[in-house]
Amino acid sequence: MARTALPRIQNFIDGQFVEPISGRYLDNIEPATGKPYSQVADSDAHDVDLAVVAAEKALADWAKKPAAERSKIILRIADLIERDLEKFARAESIDTGKPISLARSLDIPRAVANFRFFATAILHTESEAHITDNVAFNYTLRQPRGIAGLISPWNLPLYLLSWKIAPAIAVGNTAIAKPSELTPMTAFMLCEIAREAGLPNGVLNVVQGTGPKVGAAITAHPKVNTISFTGGTVTGRKVAETCAPLFKKVSLELGGKNPNIIFADADLDAAITGSVRSSFANQGQVCLCGSRLFVERPAYKEFVERFIDETSQLKMGDPLEEKTEQGAIVNKTQLEKVKFYVELAKKEGGKTTLGGVEPQPPNERCRDGYFFPPTIITGLPVSCRTNREEIFGPVVTITPFDREEEVINYANDCDYGLASSVWTQNLSRAHRVAERINTGTVWVNCWLLRDLRVPFGGMKQSGVGREGGEEALRFFTEPKNVCIAK
Numbered sequence: 052m053a054r055t056a057l058p059r060i061q062n063f064i065d066g067q068f069v070e071p072i073s074g075r076y077l078d079n080i081e082p083a084t085g086k087p088y089s090q091v092a093d094s095d096a097h098d099v100d101l102a103v104v105a106a107e108k109a110l111a112d113w114a115k116k117p118a119a120e121r122s123k124i125i126l127r128i129a130d131l132i133e134r135d136l137e138k139f140a141r142a143e144s145i146d147t148g149k150p151i152s153l154a155r156s157l158d159i160p161r162a163v164a165n166f167r168f169f170a171t172a173i174l175h176t177e178s179e180a181h182i183t184d185n186v187a188f189n190y191t192l193r194q195p196r197g198i199a200g201l202i203s204p205w206n207l208p209l210y211l212l213s214w215k216i217a218p219a220i221a222v223g224n225t226a227i228a229k230p231s232e233l234t235p236m237t238a239f240m241l242c243e244i245a246r247e248a249g250l251p252n253g254v255l256n257v258v259q260g261t262g263p264k265v266g267a268a269i270t271a272h273p274k275v276n277t278i279s280f281t282g283g284t285v286t287g288r289k290v291a292e293t294c295a296p297l298f299k300k301v302s303l304e305l306g307g308k309n310p311n312i313i314f315a316d317a318d319l320d321a322a323i324t325g326s327v328r329s330s331f332a333n334q335g336q337v338c339l340c341g342s343r344l345f346v347e348r349p350a351y352k353e354f355v356e357r358f359i360d361e362t363s364q365l366k367m368g369d370p371l372e373e374k375t376e377q378g379a380i381v382n383k384t385q386l387e388k389v390k391f392y393v394e395l396a397k398k399e400g401g402k403t404t405l406g407g408v409e410p411q412p413p414n415e416r417c418r419d420g421y422f423f424p425p426t427i428i429t430g431l432p433v434s435c436r437t438n439r440e441e442i443f444g445p446v447v448t449i450t451p452f453d454r455e456e457e458v459i460n461y462a463n464d465c466d467y468g469l470a471s472s473v474w475t476q477n478l479s480r481a482h483r484v485a486e487r488i489n490t491g492t493v494w495v496n497c498w499l500l501r502d503l504r505v506p507f508g509g510m511k512q513s514g515v516g517r518e519g520g521e522e523a524l525r526f527f528t529e530p531k532n533v534c535i536a537k
């Protein structure tokens with residue numbers, strides 16, 4: 052049966068919206084309904100080639116524009132996203148299944164902040180100088196590297212893509228960005244904003260489509276010499292393998308299996324509320340979510356009871372409803388993965404103390420949507436698969452511990468090292484534990500408190516390199532030493 056034509060998400064190349072060369076499109080599904088609501092360009096290497104030509108053509112002029120001019124245009128992008136915040140928030144909620152309140156309070160404001168932060172950061176840079184005795188004077192020139200390839204995942208679409216686009220273009224590079232094929236809409240909307248803001252053609256190109264076709268073509272293209280990637284560890288490995296022989300500069304932000312440690316001396320009210328958020332925000336689909344909770348034995352019973360109670364009050368529902376706190380899982384594959392791990396946890400001896408089974412759909416519109424309730428599992432050994440592998444959904448485990456040394460070992464006994472949280476009122480312990488946990492970020496008595504100036508990234512299989520503040524400005528520039536003899 053013929054269906055009404057769905058809106059089409061095209062590529063944005065050289066300042067124009069264009070069809071993919073193949074003419075092919077993929078259905079873009081709304082997670083809350085399980086139904087296609089738009090189509091996304093199924094681009095390939097030919098489209099990437101066109102984007103590279105556009106980015107190359109735009110590079111020289113953009114790179115030599117005074118920082119103040121680049122800054123002005125990027126600030127305008129921020130202002131325009133802010134003007135359209137409600138439209139962006141709704142689009143992000145439909146595309147990802149996240150509650151609209153979250154898109155409105157976190158995703159879109161953060162995209163605005165990313166553009167503002169890097170637009171102004173480039174007005175305040177300094178350069179090093181090294182004086183070699185009486186012999187020479189050295190200074191460091193930091194120049195744009197060229198064309199940056201920026202690849203991002205589906206969980207925080209505009210938030211994470213703008214976190215890459217803003218620094219890349221602020222310092223004078225041109226960019227080819229690829230959002231996840233599961234959540235292409237807000238990147239598409241950003242292109243219209245870039246045009247309205249007066250961003251010169253070719254500075255930002257967005258090629259839509261799948262990872263194996265578009266992502267792989269970007270990473271393999273010899274003229275794209277800088278790759279910033281956020282996504283799964285398995286994909287990150289492929290990106291690294293492609294980039295290594297081409298000597299590209301690469302930043303990889305990958306998965307996490309983050310420990311959340313609650314000592315008995317913690318402010319339990321704050322620890323419980325904070326842990327409910329860090330466990331289940333965005334249905335647990337944030338690489339920074341704490342999915343392994345460790346609670347010191349004297350507080351264990353009370354913590355578990357109150358944590359279950361507070362979690363059970365989270366309102367699951369249609370993501371577009373204002374009061375919804377838990378929306379849909381991004382797609383069927385991810386929902387199946389979550390269900391697989393809940394079953395695995397049972398086989399590994401775990402007890403499901405909350406959730407664990409697919410709920411009734413919240414309303415008729417969402418009858419075929421991908422929903423799963425916040426799920427809490429206790430009684431598992433620390434080293435089992437459920438406790439080691441990234442689930443990336445609303446599932447956490449809780450394990451008791453007796454000693455500080457023991458919980459540090461638990462926290463570090465994992466292939467990932469992205470982030471951790473520690474809840475304690477003992478300042479010396481906070482410092483001690485923070486120093487010894489092998490994660491790129493340690494939050495003490497908080498979670499997801501983000502200052503855009505701090506280094507952000509992971510250890511071990513959570514990635515290579517750091518984003519944020521000065522680290523991002525350095526990543527997207529090439530330092531050159533100029534040595535002048537006296």
Ligand code: TXE
Pocket residue numbers: 202203204205206229230231232260261262263265266267270281282283284286287289290304305306307337338441442443
């Ligand atoms: O990630 P992918 P997915 C984790 C999480 C999740 C898993 C898979 O565990 O279950 O990753 O999610 C593009 N060359 N995280 O499938 O596949 C792809 O099109 C170049 C953690 O979304 O890694 C998308 O744009 N690019 C994470 C981007 O890579 C390729 C957040 C990420 O997709 C490619 C999301 C290839 N060969 C998921 N294949 C975090 N740490 O923030 C795919 N892509």
